[in-house]
Amino acid sequence: MTLPKDLQIHCRKRILKRVIPCIILISVFATILALWGSVIFNTDNKAFQTSCYVVVMFIPFVITGVPHKLIDSTYYGTVKKVDIVTTTDNDSAVKPTREHLYLKNTICLSIEQPDGKLIYKKAYSGKARLQQNINAYNEGDLVFHLYGTNHVVVLPDANDSFVHCSVCDSSNDIENDQCRDCGHSLIKHI
Numbered sequence: 711m712t713l714p715k716d717l718q719i720h721c722r723k724r725i726l727k728r729v730i731p732c733i734i735l736i737s738v739f740a741t742i743l744a745l746w747g748s749v750i751f752n753t754d755n756k757a758f759q760t761s762c763y764v765v766v767m768f769i770p771f772v773i774t775g776v777p778h779k780l781i782d783s784t785y786y787g788t789v790k791k792v793d794i795v796t797t798t799d800n801d802s803a804v805k806p807t808r809e810h811l812y813l814k815n816t817i818c819l820s821i822e823q824p825d826g827k828l829i830y831k832k833a834y835s836g837k838a839r840l841q842q843n844i845n846a847y848n849e850g851d852l853v854f855h856l857y858g859t860n861h862v863v864v865l866p867d868a869n870d871s872f873v874h875c876s877v878c879d880s881s882n883d884i885e886n887d888q889c890r891d892c893g894h895s896l897i898k899h900i
């Protein structure tokens with residue numbers, strides 16, 4: 711499929727937003743090590759010093775989440791199966807007490823792509839008591855996910871009067887071509 715131009719640009723910007731800070735941090739850390747590395751890690755043990763350097767150079771990747779956060783793809787297909795898994799999660803990673811426990815719903819979809827390949831994707835996760843998106847996905851729905859976004863949107867069928875934006879997930883009138891919230895092109899069919 712060919713994406714509208716503005717969505718292509720949006721994807722490219724998302725990649726740059728992650729990669730540029732990573733490159734800047736790598737340069738900063740490399741400069742610091744080149745100038746003061748032997749002072750900071752003042753030891754005769756060359757092997758130890760080298761491993762310290764390696765660990766330090768990993769920090770930019772840990773902070774920015776590159777390349778892990780870049781792993782995603784644009785996909786679409788038909789929902790074959792909807793799995794809603796309820797698990798217990800915690801609000802506070804620092805102080806995980808009983809008060810912070812809550813039940814979480816995770817919606818996973820088995821999606822059949824146009825080439826017949828079946829993929830399994832997480833479509834949503836959130837507090838179970840909010841019951842959000844619980845009926846959002848049904849078997850047979852055509853769904854679409856845009857690279858780098860957190861949403862899997864259901865494409866409208868002939869009876870639908872609204873369409874979800876693939877970038878920000880807000881609901882728009884089916885007559886609109888651009889999202890009223892973020893201004894990006896709306897995908898109504900593929």
Ligand SMILES: [Zn+2]
Pocket residue numbers: 875876877878879880889890891892893894
């Ligand atoms: Zn939008």
